[in-house]
Amino acid sequence: PVYRMILKNVSCNPKVTHRLGDTVAAGKFRAYSVIEGGLRLKAADSTRYDGWQRWWKPKRIQMLFTLTGSRGTGMVSAEVQNDVRGRPFYRILALDVLDGKGERVVLEGDPTYRVDHGPIKLN
DSSP: OHHHHHHHHHHTOHHHHHHHOSSOEEEEEEEEEEEOOEEEEEEOSSSGGGGEEEEEEOOEEEEEEEEEOSSOEEEEEEEEEEOTTSOEEEEEEEEEEOSSSOOEEEEEEOTTOOOOOSOOEEO
16 A cells, blocks of 8 residues: 555655656556654663663664656655554655666655665565
8 A cells, every 4th residue: 555655645646757757657667665763762861761761663664666767767755653553654765767967856745855764575
């Protein structure tokens, strides 16, 4: 469901269709990484919480895939996690246009954030 949500948002975006063309389709390359969430514990210096700090870390999905259009090719990078209500939101959703100029178009999220850490699984 996350891949389809990302593909739908990217293929309907006017910034993407302007750079890649009107007929946009996913390519054969797909890679993803799931970063497990849950309760985290860390030894603390203070005696608060019996010497342990506790916090909740949400589950995240990082995804990369190619997108081809009538005018060019691009690489979509996304990181999605759920908010407090359980709805998905993008930490980053970006398109790297593969035309030799190295143009990066941020569609949603923080422009300084990069999806480049963690193990990647190829499909």
